[in-house]
Amino acid sequence: MVSPPVLVYVRPWNMAQFSDLAQGIWPDVSQVHVSEHGAVDQGGLKTAFYAAYKHISEDLQPLCLAEDQIADILLRCRLLRSIPLRRARRLLLAAEQAIEEVLDHHKPRAMLSITVDSYILQIFYLACQRRNIPFYGLVPSFINGYFRLTAMGERVVARDVPQQEIDAVTEQLLSTSYKPDFLPKSSHALRTKARKLWRRNLVKPAYFEARRRLSGDPLNYHYWSTSITARRYWSLRIQDYDGCIPRNRTDLPTISLEKPLIFLPLQMSPEATIDYWSTDTSWIDYEARVLKLLKTTADSHTILVKEHPNLLGFRSPGFYRRLAECSNAILVDAGVSANQLIQISDGVIICTGTVGFEAALRGLPVYTNSAPFHLPDNVALPLEELAKPCPARQNNITVQKLMIRHVLEGLLPGEFINDGSWQQGRNPQSEMINSLRQAIERGI
Known part of the structure; x- marks a missing residue:
């Protein structure tokens, strides 16, 4: 009998990183990559999504989602709340059909992902909950040297913490010079980053709109939502x-x-x-x-x-x-x-x-x-x-x-790089993998 695989949600810039994580956590289990990006999708999500969207009818009812869940998804997703309601609901119901189809086909033992940041992932999370499939969402932490397991911000008690560690972190955080690693280290770095954000956003609306329309993937969440957000914050000069x-x-x-x-x-x-x-x-x-x-x-x-x-x-x-x-x-x-x-x-x-x-x-x-x-x-x-x-x-x-x-208690030791800069061999994930394996063995 074939062992159930692990479903790994990836995007092109983190596919190798999450594959490495999954391999380390479940070394003897196969993994199936799922993504709205066709180039890295092995699970059939993109194909199923476009097929469902094409054939969806005006009066289609959700398969499993309740109306209050649909309202919550429409409100929280930066793409769905920015487009006409009828089209947003059509996207949502097409995604639900595709996700149910993927889960029915692969019957995964678990799902590894970034934390929920889109309607696609929120529907995956809700479907996994309903099927009792563990959903492991990863996100960096504001305490240096730690990361967090969470799907939608909920606190997950992942481990017991020794008093010595509590004492050390208390001293670290109470220091007047403490600053999380993800913040700029100087005023010069802060201003440089601001100028870089502004320059990049000058071209984002046109670039991602063209990418969406010319790639043959007009419903791609990343292209579409980035184009909308960039337009909202576009300014001819830095503010x-x-x-x-x-x-x-x-x-x-x-x-x-x-x-x-x-x-x-x-x-x-x-x-x-x-x-x-x-x-x-x-x-x-x-x-x-x-x-x-x-x-x-x-x-x-x-x-x-x-x-x-x-x-x-x-x-x-x-x-x-x-x-x-x-x-x-x-x-x-x-x-x-x-x-x-x-x-x-x-x-x-x-x-x-x-x-x-x-x-x-x-x-x-x-x-x-x-x-x-x-x-x-x-x-x-x-x-x-x-x-x-x-x-x-x-x-x-x-x-x-x-x-x-x-x-x-809700953080795990290890550095999670979530900005696309992770490189095989240069950024070892052994501490993250060890922490995740122990947490999973704990039964979270």
Whole structure:
């Protein structure tokens, strides 16, 4: 009897990397690559998807998806929510048919993938759940030297953590110089990255639209969604972002010291950490949500707004101007460390951003309705609590170590490279493979 294979979701730029991971985790099990990219799809997904889309009828009903699940998929996917509803639903139902066909044919024992970042992967995840097929979604971590297993942002308790490791990571994270590896290391690197993002986006709309139409693959999620997103953020010149560099509260311009000072670190958007990880879906239209929040707190709070270092200049045209026009907003230079602003603030507002964890670790109140994985229950305050006086800062080493344990139980040792730069032989994955094998043996 043939042993069931492992289904491995790949894209052209990470096929070798995920093949290497799957081979290391399941050395005696065959693997089948599935992808919406025909060049790397071995499982028949692309062919089945186009066949289903061609023959789908207006009144077609879903095979297994409930209407509330369909509504959630349509809302969270950056492609589906950007195109007419009728066409979006047709794409979704065609994908469901194709995915059910692939799973019926291959009957996999497990599925290995990046974390859910599209309607294709969300449908795969839901179908795997229904069939009791383990779905292992991978994503890097904000703590250097670790990665995370999660499908849609949920916390997965993957291991037991020794006290020695908790102590070491606590010391690391409480250092004022700590910075995750994925952030620019200097102001020069930050500005260089911003210019590179802007230059690349100048050609993206035309390039990916042409790629979509001339490749014979007009429904390709990556080509289509990238073209739409690039158009939204396209600007003939790099957008100005002028922020102050405060050393303390007295450095802040036009500040009312009678109001609580709240730090709002902007997150990358559109991004899976907002689209799929937030239980509060009002953040999905991220820029509109930020501006609404500033408007509703105009009379009660002063808000420090800092751009994400990896997204400087890559917002919709006019967003920075609209931010600056908010009477209670103070824009802070993107190169200022989050820890520096945590020290002078009375509270932090986040969607799912890990700056919230850094703030809570230092005893600062954190406001969110999004249930981020990194905050234990009862640590975060709902946004509605902003109407009350901010609780006093509380530094407690016992609480800090409980928070570190909470996070580390959901992280695994190893470096996961998720930007397409992984190279065979140059970036060994042995630690990741060992961590994943142990977690899978644990029965997660």
